[in-house]
Every structure is written in structure tokens, then in C-alpha cells.
Amino acid sequence: MxxxxxxxxxxxxxxxRGILTQLGYSQIEEAVDGQDALDKVTSFCPELILxxxxxxxxxxxxFIKEYRSSGATTPVIMVTTEAEKSRVVEAIKAxxxxxxxxxxxxxxxxxxxQETLSRAAA
Amino acid sequence: xxxxxxxxxxxxxxNVFETMLQLKVEVGTPSIxxxxxxxxxxxxxxxxxxxxxxxxxxxxxxxxxxxxxxxxTGMEMDSKHEDFADAxxxxxxxxxxxxxxxxxxxxxxxxxxxxxxxQHHTVTGRKDILTIHIPVECDLGNFSVDVSIRxxxxxxxxx
Numbered sequence: 396m397x398x399x400x401x402x403x404x405x406x407x408x409x410x411x412r413g414i415l416t417q418l419g420y421s422q423i424e425e426a427v428d429g430q431d432a433l434d435k436v437t438s439f440c441p442e443l444i445l446x447x448x449x450x451x452x453x454x455x456x457x458f459i460k461e462y463r464s465s466g467a468t469t470p471v472i473m474v475t476t477e478a479e480k481s482r483v484v485e486a487i488k489a490x491x492x493x494x495x496x497x498x499x500x501x502x503x504x505x506x507x508x509q510e511t512l513s514r515a516a517a
Numbered sequence: 518x519x520x521x522x523x524x525x526x527x528x529x530x531x532n533v534f535e536t537m538l539q540l541k542v543e544v545g546t547p548s549i550x551x552x553x554x555x556x557x558x559x560x561x562x563x564x565x566x567x568x569x570x571x572x573x574x575x576x577x578x579x580x581x582x583x584x585x586x587x588x589x590t591g592m593e594m595d596s597k598h599e600d601f602a603d604a605x606x607x608x609x610x611x612x613x614x615x616x617x618x619x620x621x622x623x624x625x626x627x628x629x630x631x632x633x634x635x636q637h638h639t640v641t642g643r644k645d646i647l648t649i650h651i652p653v654e655c656d657l658g659n660f661s662v663d664v665s666i667r668x669x670x671x672x673x674x675x676x
Contacts, residue, residue: 403629406590406604413591449610451629476614479621496618497611498536 396512397422399441401432401458402474403450407497411445411474414501418508429453433461441469443512446491448475448482456489463490470515472507474499519668522569522620523547523649526662529615530575530653533608538588538657545652550663554650556640557661558582559596560633561609568623571666572642573616575609579636581658588657596634606630612662623670 398420400408408425415423424439426432428450436444444462448455459471472493473486483494493511495504527544534540557576565571577585579596586604587593594601610630617625633640642648642665651662 404603404607404610405600406607409590449627449629476611476617476627478614478618497614498533500536 396420396443397424397439397441399424399426399432399435399439399444401426401429401444401450401455402447403427404447407447407474411504414504415508417501418505429455429458429461432458436462436467436469443508444469444471445474445508446471448473448477448486456486459486459489459491470511472511474504522666522668523651523664525616525619526573526612526651526664528619530612530651530662532615533611534655537608537611538585540588540655540657542653542655545654547649547651550648550650552641552644554639556638556663558634558636558638559605560638560640561605562631562633562640563609563613564628565613565617565625565666566628567625568668568670569617569620569625569666570669571646571664572640573609573613573666574640574642574663575605575612575660576640576663577605577660578658581660584657585660602632602634605632623668 398415400411402408412423424435426435430453446455470492473491474495476497478496493507495507531542534542558579559577559582561575563573583595586601590604613627617627646665646667648663648665653660
């Protein structure tokens, strides 16, 4: 399973990488913002993307709109401090498959990853 | 400043430290911070704009900040380490984002965080907005959340 982590914070990428490694995922690529992610999706071909919202250069919501407009169907989980219902609705409408609010426990992120992949496989 | 703007920060800092650091914190009594008072050695700063505007500062003594970063990241690093500021920035990002979510009837945006590392620095906010100093204690040491925001909607209505 190839996973792309998109977050401008190295700390958060490291935390998420640790959780993914514990879940058994070892093919992990990182991107520091939405533009970097768009540059990497073509060559890396991720099967799951964890996406921050607030990032410099290109934010997560702009990334998901551009990514979906290209026809990509890879499951995307938004992992963000943006916790308002209106933000969740906006993200879902833009094409994210699931949503995790920071701060999160490893169990919550693991659970969301597993339910997102199960839904995508169904 | 109305307490409705302070309680979300108390709840959020408690939640962030309990969830990400597995650490109970004890929040002291908030007070108005004097304009010329000294800040700490490490400050994570976030700007708010929209219906609520101003600045949030998570301020630490060096020792508390280094301990907090070690627990948060799982890696020992001093304040000069290249990833130290990133970790402090993410903490203030989560504290501010969690509080922002409680402003349910207002549209608010937060900036990407900035971090200052340097002993005995001061962070000066807008002169027309009071700063509320929220002291916090935990097993890692003491730190604070300084909330300097105003209700832009109410200010516009009053003008």
C-alpha cells in the first residue's frame, strides 16, 4: 500500500508515518504542500492520501479540487485542525473521503484509515 | 474581552496536551497581561482573521518547551534543532484551531504559525486589543497561552 502524506509540518508527517508504519504500511512518500503533492502523485501513484488543510503555496482544499478534476479516485483523508461542520462539509463536497480533526489519537487515525480503505474496496 | 473567547482556548490547550502528549494540564486564573510584561524564551504565534481577529501566543521557558517537544515528537531535541520550531508551531496550530472551532457563529481563519526562539523576548500585539494571559502548569513545567483577539463583528456593529 502506497501512502502519500501531505502536511507542511514535519512533526505531523513523522507522527503519521509512525502510525502508518505500525499498521504495516512501508511505502510512504511525503509532500510539504498541495503543489508538491500534485507534482508527486503522478510518479508515486498513491493508493491513499492523508491531506492537511492549511499549508503555504497550495492548501489542501485547492489540492483536492485539482486532484479530483483530473479524474483521480484515490481515497483521501483530510487531517486538519479545521473542525467546524461547515469545513467538513466543504471538504467532503470537494472530494475527500474521510476526515480526522487534530489533535487525534493513534487509534482514531488508524480507525479512519481502515474504514476509508474498507469503503474504497467495497 | 468576553469569557466566550477565553474558555475555548482553555478547553483546547487541555485537549491538545491530553491527546497528543498524554499529559494532564492545570490551567490557572486568566488575567489581563500588562503591555510591557516579559514573554518567554519560545513563542509559537498564530494570527486570526475574519469575524474574530488578533493573535494567539503559546509561550514557554526553554526547559518546558524542550520537554514538551520531546514528548510530542518522541525525540529529544534542544531549541536549536531544525525541527524544534516546527513542533512548537504545530502545537499552537492545534490549540488555536481547536478554539476556533468553538466560535460556531463566526467565520474565522487562522494563519500558518510563526515561532520565535530566543531568551526573554517579548511579543507585542495590537495596542487596541487587550491580551489575556492564561497560565498553564503540567509535569513538563509551566507555559502560557496569551489570547489577544477581538470580536470584529461586534466592533463593526458598534461603529
